[in-house]
Amino acid sequence: MITLALVTPPSQEPITLEQAKAQLCLDASYTTDDALVTLYIRAAREYVESNCNRAVLSQQWRLSLDGFPVYAPGSIRFNDRSSYRQIANQWAESVYIRLPKPSLISVDSITWIDTAGAVQTLNAAAYSVDADSIPARIAPTPNTYWPVPQMYRPNTVQIVFTCGYGDEPSDVPARIQAAMLLLIAHWYANRESVSSALLTSIPFGVDALLASERFDTFALGN
Numbered sequence: 001m002i003t004l005a006l007v008t009p010p011s012q013e014p015i016t017l018e019q020a021k022a023q024l025c026l027d028a029s030y031t032t033d034d035a036l037v038t039l040y041i042r043a044a045r046e047y048v049e050s051n052c053n054r055a056v057l058s059q060q061w062r063l064s065l066d067g068f069p070v071y072a073p074g075s076i077r078f079n080d081r082s083s084y085r086q087i088a089n090q091w092a093e094s095v096y097i098r099l100p101k102p103s104l105i106s107v108d109s110i111t112w113i114d115t116a117g118a119v120q121t122l123n124a125a126a127y128s129v130d131a132d133s134i135p136a137r138i139a140p141t142p143n144t145y146w147p148v149p150q151m152y153r154p155n156t157v158q159i160v161f162t163c164g165y166g167d168e169p170s171d172v173p174a175r176i177q178a179a180m181l182l183l184i185a186h187w188y189a190n191r192e193s194v195s196s197a198l199l200t201s202i203p204f205g206v207d208a209l210l211a212s213e214r215f216d217t218f219a220l221g222n
Contacts, residue, residue: 002063003063003064004062004100005061005064006059006062007061007062007160010045010056010057010059011057011058012057013042013057013169014045014057014169014177015041015044015169015184016169017034017037017041020040020041023185024037036188037184037188040187040188041180041184043183044179044180044183044184045057045180048179048180048210048213051210051214052214052215053100054102054213054215055101055164055165056164056165056172056176057164057167057168057171058166060108060162061100061161061162061163063097063099064154064155064158066153066154067149067151067156068095068097068146068147068149068157069094069095069096070095095145095146096137096138097137097138098138099135099136099137101163102163102215103131103136103164103165104136104162104163105131105161105162105164105166106131106162107124107129107138107161108160109158109160110127110138110159110160111160112147112149112157113149113153113156114148115148115150117150126141127141128142134215135215138159175209175210175212176209176210179205179206182202182206
């Protein structure tokens with residue numbers, strides 16, 4: 001079983017109130033709807049993150065596992081043309097821990113409960129991190145193994161990591177900011193869940209802007 005929980009949300013939003021009001025053609029001196037527009041900004045960012053399976057601005061998450069991955073010889077596919085390198089790569093794949101919510105900024109801690117029931121923090125030298133792959137991967141240091149945690153205990157391994165495009169709105173791709181502005185404008189103009197109007201999506205709108213940023217995440221909970 002795998003569970004994912006937000007630990008620390010982003011400290012700011014990718015779109016400022018001023019940017020959103022400019023998109024809505026609202027004068028800067030008009031403050032009546034500031035709280036509503038601010039809500040739409042956050043909702044737009046959360047929609048993008050859910051739709052793309054990504055973190056936008058830097059935020060901290062906790063991935064909980066019921067144990068470390070173990071070598072799975074049964075999953076190795078041998079044939080007459082299998083080379084040592086191919087077999088080794090398949091073997092290694094079975095012990096990688098993959099982190100959802102790209103892009104990875106840092107692995108902040110890995111804790112686990114040992115066979116005596118004590119919480120241990122894994123030394124950073126005991127594992128290596130591939131932050132360039134999507135999803136990011138964590139592997140035990142070469143020629144070593146993951147430790148043995150306490151059995152039959154839910155969430156016995158917990159990995160805290162920071163992810164996102166960066167700390168500042170300028171780190172966020174323009175296409176994501178543009179998609180957020182379109183969403184904010186749509187929600188501001190349409191304040192009910194249903195409408196008698198015939199609504200259609202504009203060409204090269206939200207879906208087109210987000211298409212290249214969408215991460216087809218692996219399923220959690222399996």
